[in-house]
Amino acid sequence: LKADSARCYDNYEKMISQDGQQGLARELARMNLPANIYTQWYWKVDLHNLLHFLRLRADPHAQYEIRIYADEICNLVKEWVPHTYRAFEDYRLGGATLSETSVNVLRRMIKGESVDMQSSGMSKGEWQEFKTLFVD
Known part of the structure; x- marks a missing residue:
């Protein structure tokens, strides 16, 4: 070999x-080249696209090797632009994106209505994701 x-x-x-x-x-x-040969490369990126990359690659669902790499870059970004990184953690890493249906169901729940999967208009998968975010 x-x-x-x-x-x-x-x-x-x-x-x-x-x-x-x-x-x-x-x-x-x-x-x-075989996979055991490392490549040195230079990367140019703006902060917006760097944070987008980190949101995708620092995710628990990402492949282990790229996640470890992204975690190290997160540490660098945290030192470089701490205020931006805190907002990134709050809004992107710790935040959630909701569909219009999810927003409407949440509004109904806040008003005191009892909403279940049947009355939510969501699929089983959507309902499970919603419950994970807000109910469980």
């Missing part, structure tokens, strides 16, 4: 453009 990995990397180096010579772009040549 080690020899095969080294062979793949040697081939990669032969394929890429070096010293102004013609060759493949690194992005194309990299496609044949």
Whole structure:
């Protein structure tokens, strides 16, 4: 395995453009590298899109490896822009997005009406999500 990995990397180096010579772009040549070879890359992103990435990747449902990566980036963002990060935690990580139906059901409940799945107009899955947020 080690020899095969080294062979793949040697081939990669032969394929890429070096010293102004013609060759493949690194992005194309990299496609044949095995998964055990790490890639160094630079990332440019604005804060809005960085927080969007973190909302998706720091989620408990995200793949473990990317979640750990996102958690570390969250720590950096927390130190870099603490007020923004607190709002991000409050509104995005700890917040919820509601459908119009959910908002209407919540309004009915606040007014004192007893609402069940049948009278809510929600599917079983929607009702379970709603209950997880507000009832249970």
